[in-house]
Amino acid sequence: MSAPVLTVDGLSVDYQVHIGGIFKRQHLTVHALQDVNFELYRGETLGIAGESGSGKSTLARTVLALQPARSGHVVWRGDDLLAMDREVLRAKRKEMQMIFQDPLGSLNPRLSAGEIIAEPLRTHYPRMARLQIHERVIGMMKMVGLSPEHVNRYPHEFSGGQCQRLGIARALVLNPRLLVCDEPVSALDVSIQAQILHLLKDLQKKLQLSMIFIAHDLSLLRYVSNRIMVLYLGQIMEIGDRASLYQAPRHPYTRALIQSVPIPDPERERRDRERGHRGAIPSPFMPPSGCLFHPRCPFAIERCKIERPSLRPVREGHAACHRVEELHLERDIAAPAASGDSDTAEA
Amino acid sequence: MALLEVRDLMVSFATPEGEVHAVNSVDFDVEPGEVMAIVGESGSGKSQTAMALLGLLSENGQARGSALFDGKDLLKLSQSELNQYRGSQVAMIFQDPMTALNPYRTVGSQLREVLTCQRHMERRQANREALEMLEQVRITDPERRLQQFPHELSGGMQQRVMIAMALLARPRLLIADEPTTALDVTVQAEISELLRDYQRRYETAIMLITHDLGVVAGLCERVLVMYGGRVMEYGDVRAIYHQAEHPYTAGLLRSVPRLDRLDDEELHGIPGNPPNLLELPTGCPFQERCQVAIERCSSLPSLTRANHGGLRRCHLEGAIE
Numbered sequence: 255m256s257a258p259v260l261t262v263d264g265l266s267v268d269y270q271v272h273i274g275g276i277f278k279r280q281h282l283t284v285h286a287l288q289d290v291n292f293e294l295y296r297g298e299t300l301g302i303a304g305e306s307g308s309g310k311s312t313l314a315r316t317v318l319a320l321q322p323a324r325s326g327h328v329v330w331r332g333d334d335l336l337a338m339d340r341e342v343l344r345a346k347r348k349e350m351q352m353i354f355q356d357p358l359g360s361l362n363p364r365l366s367a368g369e370i371i372a373e374p375l376r377t378h379y380p381r382m383a384r385l386q387i388h389e390r391v392i393g394m395m396k397m398v399g400l401s402p403e404h405v406n407r408y409p410h411e412f413s414g415g416q417c418q419r420l421g422i423a424r425a426l427v428l429n430p431r432l433l434v435c436d437e438p439v440s441a442l443d444v445s446i447q448a449q450i451l452h453l454l455k456d457l458q459k460k461l462q463l464s465m466i467f468i469a470h471d472l473s474l475l476r477y478v479s480n481r482i483m484v485l486y487l488g489q490i491m492e493i494g495d496r497a498s499l500y501q502a503p504r505h506p507y508t509r510a511l512i513q514s515v516p517i518p519d520p521e522r523e524r525r526d527r528e529r530g531h532r533g534a535i536p537s538p539f540m541p542p543s544g545c546l547f548h549p550r551c552p553f554a555i556e557r558c559k560i561e562r563p564s565l566r567p568v569r570e571g572h573a574a575c576h577r578v579e580e581l582h583l584e585r586d587i588a589a590p591a592a593s594g595d596s597d598t599a600e601a
Numbered sequence: 602m603a604l605l606e607v608r609d610l611m612v613s614f615a616t617p618e619g620e621v622h623a624v625n626s627v628d629f630d631v632e633p634g635e636v637m638a639i640v641g642e643s644g645s646g647k648s649q650t651a652m653a654l655l656g657l658l659s660e661n662g663q664a665r666g667s668a669l670f671d672g673k674d675l676l677k678l679s680q681s682e683l684n685q686y687r688g689s690q691v692a693m694i695f696q697d698p699m700t701a702l703n704p705y706r707t708v709g710s711q712l713r714e715v716l717t718c719q720r721h722m723e724r725r726q727a728n729r730e731a732l733e734m735l736e737q738v739r740i741t742d743p744e745r746r747l748q749q750f751p752h753e754l755s756g757g758m759q760q761r762v763m764i765a766m767a768l769l770a771r772p773r774l775l776i777a778d779e780p781t782t783a784l785d786v787t788v789q790a791e792i793s794e795l796l797r798d799y800q801r802r803y804e805t806a807i808m809l810i811t812h813d814l815g816v817v818a819g820l821c822e823r824v825l826v827m828y829g830g831r832v833m834e835y836g837d838v839r840a841i842y843h844q845a846e847h848p849y850t851a852g853l854l855r856s857v858p859r860l861d862r863l864d865d866e867e868l869h870g871i872p873g874n875p876p877n878l879l880e881l882p883t884g885c886p887f888q889e890r891c892q893v894a895i896e897r898c899s900s901l902p903s904l905t906r907a908n909h910g911g912l913r914r915c916h917l918e919g920a921i922e
Binding site for chain 2 (some may be wrong): 271473512514520524531
């Protein structure tokens, strides 16, 4: 295999938070990311799943060097972005683009569709001829499935899905090599999500893009990712090959995330399915001792409360769980047995 | 007798671009103690249907038709008459708890207000009931929560407080507008279970408004599917999920990502864009996105009896593959 295009090595990001008034002012540190390591290859999609406070958006921002890190390296095609001179970084940013969750909110309401797509070109190539820009804009609109006749329309005249297409066109107009998608379909109607996902997949193949695809749960990542990383309170719980992660999750938290996604099957949703977790996500200000998931984990033992597990290799990936060798986690939403009795799936 | 009988409900809005018909002749019943769902996407009219029932339409909106709650037409009541129903008989919870909770008052004072106003309780008794309700909605450390302000709670906690507040008045109908959409999946599952438990214990009827067919599957008995302001299909959840008879329902069911079918590698969807209510086609509102549309679809099909025992609005016969 060729060298990775992106190597994230020991990345830790802190936020300083000040609470209280003038007198009892407290300074708290939140570890938004702790010792995150991964690699991304050309043409590969890494799916990142995490609930609120998992650090998924911080990770996206730090990978694009929009957010300083406490320690660690983000090595993009041989250069550490976090140690880079601002001017050099600016030039490098052309190679990395982002797509945001809120399709309408991420577009300037005062610019037409054409101006929105042209803006990155004008910024990075100030001497490009108008005609050339126009041709490129029209080409991009066609590529993302927007009608070129709508080049003078404003964002509010488009539907959510069309706005997201516009956002994709803007991101791709500079021919980036890396595309970071931060929940690009979660604000869209269910029936529209597939269109945008298919578009991203097609474009990725055509342009050999590397992609980081962030989601708040595991339901959609299966359709776009080659590998999946599960974050919880700023740490990697599990990272691995897509097929094996869904078939046989190795970390109890991964399993809990899978079990929590409701499925449109009344028979199964009604039998009291074991969701695989209890309680709420702890506050990032006061993370639990030991394994971060232990207060919610149905499999926790004494050791989990004391000692933080490191990522250890498992089949086709890594999981941070003390009991990974002994636990054989069963999903109980797997396809029912051929006998037709769905209640035996747990056995 | 049905608890709520909605007949020929129309909701329209006067806009600079003309009159927009958000809801068109919608009929449905909510039986006492049942959980029913109104399912739809943007522009389906699902939320405006709920808002119309509680007199919460925006200034330029108008509702016609009838909505008999216990024999009284909610649409004909004055604001002060409606106030006797809101909260005490019909309560509503919203997607974003922060828009429904008062940021300047503690959780305790907001919960107690429901009891002192609606159920004329004394402060001390109200406090006790509020505490019990917080325990029922599984809020940890409830005594401390009563002293806290909404912003000090997590999103899931805020949602629980709002549910607690809605349930304190012991409403006979709870309208829940996307109650789990903004929450993390692990929290979503818990809120769904909470609603189900409460409904079983107190036989409160729940009208769930959502786009999430997974949540509906776990919670609801009957489902009303809307598109472009009209009812497309109506009936028993199990029957419809097993054999949808409207192409839109079938398409929507196919669009849900499924973690129980790992052999299906492709996410399905519906082509086209959501309906533009200003430019709805004559005839079936779904025709432009429908893959089995025929010429006849340019005239509006009526709601007819479906094989699953419910209703469907489609010219084509039988189940959709």
